[in-house]
Amino acid sequence: MPHAGFVARDKQWLALAAAPWAGVLAGLVFTALVQSxxxxxxxxxxxxxxxxxxxxxxxxxxxGSNVGSTSTALIxxxxxxxxxxxTAIANFLFNAAGMIVYYPFLRPFSRVAVELAANPGMAVARAHLIFNLTVDLQPHGRFAFPCCTAVDRATASQLAARRRPALASRLGDVTFPTETALPSRQRSAA
Known part of the structure; x- marks a missing residue:
């Protein structure tokens, strides 16, 4: 009965996912491999x-699959x-930050999700929904995830540095009138 030994070995391997870090890592890697x-x-x-x-x-x-799903954009x-x-890096950091925020509460969160559901499969689906809603509906301000703000600043400074020389070479010595230099009729139309 080689099949029975194979199934028992697979169950032992899957039982490793009971440790939250192993489950998150398995979900991340598997999702990165299958891209879904x-x-x-x-x-x-x-x-x-x-x-x-x-x-x-x-x-x-x-x-963990939520973090792994960002691999497509990263690639x-x-x-x-x-x-x-x-954008891809910010997406990864946002999902990783959400997972890190949840990680300390993963065991109790899982336990409560299972206790509240009549069907264990439905418990997994509801936990996934609750995780996504709570992470995605957080305030997206500067203080929510500083990592995304840092990526935004770095990108903005890179773009500004690249555009200044190109813009200056196209404009040459052209000067533009300021709003105060325009006659009052043109100011109201602008």
Whole structure:
């Protein structure tokens, strides 16, 4: 019965996901490989419904898949302009920051999600929804995620440095009238 040994070994490997860090890492890596967090979430729910994976272990996998889903943009951004790369990096940092904020509460969050759901697969799906809503609906100001602000500043300074010489060479000695230098009729039309 080689099949029984294979299944038992796979169950032992999947049980490692019960440690939140292993589950998050597994979700991140698997999603980066398949380039789809929906596939990762679907597989995790299917494994829970089949009794192969406990729902408390599937929830960290699903949360890790949110960070792994940014790999597509990171790869695509490699050959792009600085703004595209910065957007991909900010997306990664935003999702990683959300996961880091949740990480200390992952075990209790998973436990409560499972206790409140009648179906263990539904518990995983609801936990995924709650995670995404709470991370995405946070205030997106300067203090929410400083890493995104830092990426934004770095990109803005890179773009400004590149555009100044090009703009100066196109304009030459052209001067533009200021608003106060315009006659009053032109000021009201502008």
């Amino acid at each position: 967090s929906s596939v990762t979430t679907g597989v995790a729910i299917l494994l829970v419904q089949q009794g192969v994976l406990p729902p408390e272990a599937a929830i960290p996998i699903v949360i 695509a951004g490699l050959g792009m302009k600085p703004v595209a790369r910065a």
